[in-house]
Amino acid sequence: MRAGTLKAVAMLSAVSTLCGCLANSYEVPRGDLLALASMPAAERGRAVRAVQNTVFADEPPFAPGPQQDPMPPAPANVYVPRPVGIFWHHHPPVVVYDSWPPARARRPVAVSTTPGPSVSSGGTAGTTARPFGSSAGSSSSSGNVSSSKGAAAAVIIAAALVLFVVAGIEGSRYDGWVALHPDHPIHLRDRAGNWQTLPLSALEPGTVELADEAAVRLSEGAGGTEIGRAPLWREGWTLRMHGGGGGGALDAARNGSGVGFDVQLGKYMTQWLGFVGHLGFAWGKTADRDFFAGRYGLEAQFMPLRAWRLHAGGYAGLGLANVYAEGGGAPDLSWDGLWTSLGAMAELELATRISALVRWGGIWDGPQGAGRDTPTALTVGLGVY
Numbered sequence: 001m002r003a004g005t006l007k008a009v010a011m012l013s014a015v016s017t018l019c020g021c022l023a024n025s026y027e028v029p030r031g032d033l034l035a036l037a038s039m040p041a042a043e044r045g046r047a048v049r050a051v052q053n054t055v056f057a058d059e060p061p062f063a064p065g066p067q068q069d070p071m072p073p074a075p076a077n078v079y080v081p082r083p084v085g086i087f088w089h090h091h092p093p094v095v096v097y098d099s100w101p102p103a104r105a106r107r108p109v110a111v112s113t114t115p116g117p118s119v120s121s122g123g124t125a126g127t128t129a130r131p132f133g134s135s136a137g138s139s140s141s142s143g144n145v146s147s148s149k150g151a152a153a154a155v156i157i158a159a160a161l162v163l164f165v166v167a168g169i170e171g172s173r174y175d176g177w178v179a180l181h182p183d184h185p186i187h188l189r190d191r192a193g194n195w196q197t198l199p200l201s202a203l204e205p206g207t208v209e210l211a212d213e214a215a216v217r218l219s220e221g222a223g224g225t226e227i228g229r230a231p232l233w234r235e236g237w238t239l240r241m242h243g244g245g246g247g248g249a250l251d252a253a254r255n256g257s258g259v260g261f262d263v264q265l266g267k268y269m270t271q272w273l274g275f276v277g278h279l280g281f282a283w284g285k286t287a288d289r290d291f292f293a294g295r296y297g298l299e300a301q302f303m304p305l306r307a308w309r310l311h312a313g314g315y316a317g318l319g320l321a322n323v324y325a326e327g328g329g330a331p332d333l334s335w336d337g338l339w340t341s342l343g344a345m346a347e348l349e350l351a352t353r354i355s356a357l358v359r360w361g362g363i364w365d366g367p368q369g370a371g372r373d374t375p376t377a378l379t380v381g382l383g384v385y
Contacts, residue, residue, distance in 0.1 A: 021056075022053075025052075026052050026174070026218070028050055028216060029049055032048070032049040033211070041201035048216070049230070050176070050177065050178045051175045052173045052174040058189070060187035060189065144292065149281075166384050167382060175230055177227050186199070188207065188214050231309075232351075233385060238264075238266055239265050241382060242262050244377060245376075246258050246260020246375075247284075249365070251333055254372060255372060255373060256284050257286060264277065278297050290327050293324075293366070299318075315342070316341065339364060339365035342361055343362060345359045353384060354383070357380060358378075359380075360376065360377070
């Protein structure tokens, strides 16, 4: 790794360490738990999907000390299943896995030798430009650009700090497969909040149906080993931020170019379809004329294509915009109306829940006049799921 990359990784790890946000237990997703219960008991521990909990999760009670024979050392190469296709017409959808590429076993966790406590319970159509030619109009709009830029900068800085912390936590959080002893203790919590601990080999479909949550600790029983992280997983909440080029209207016939930043928060319903709230800002100066554009709305994102760690798709957005332009000896411009966007998007998988983003597309807003082209922008950023 280059020095810059090492520094970035160290900083992200330091954030998560200082926050102390990671727990020593791992959640077993419900769908994977049902699959485990239908497997032969001797094969259940080979590759168990596990997501490291945070300190905000309800921790299970500690199981008694180890009662099984120690696990044999993990092999040099453990083939970790990776999803290669999804049959969406099934309900629930069926994920098909392969066994390539191999991932090296790592981070074995030492076995706890101290018995724990006993188990307890617990567009712009319909809008018009409003040039302010009179002195009263100029007075009411003067300073809109500078004040809007200051407010936008504050929002961008705050969002960047939040994204930095969340990325640090998710970058350190393990989300993948673990190897366990067939009789490793697994903790099940029912809908009333009561925990039950039983061997992995004793799981039955009926027991799993009554469970609301399942968790394991790699330090319990005969110990466990993390054997490989999962590929990029989008389902659930997402926070994204990207910046780069930006544009806005100077008047009904011209665009200005400058910088732009977007902050997005929303949820992916599936691996390829998500909806996010969009907060975007662009500002700059062209021909002695300052402009600012604020855009607020909803964006749909589609990511159906994948090759190696690269993912590709597109987006479409709709919302409200405020566009201002001042100076240059021309009347001030103040415009409110609809904006729409359409473009392409690519992601590079950095971790199970982190990706680097590249976006390019067009934005339609501001007063439309003869000779005014559609503003386009190229931005890069980071997404956390």
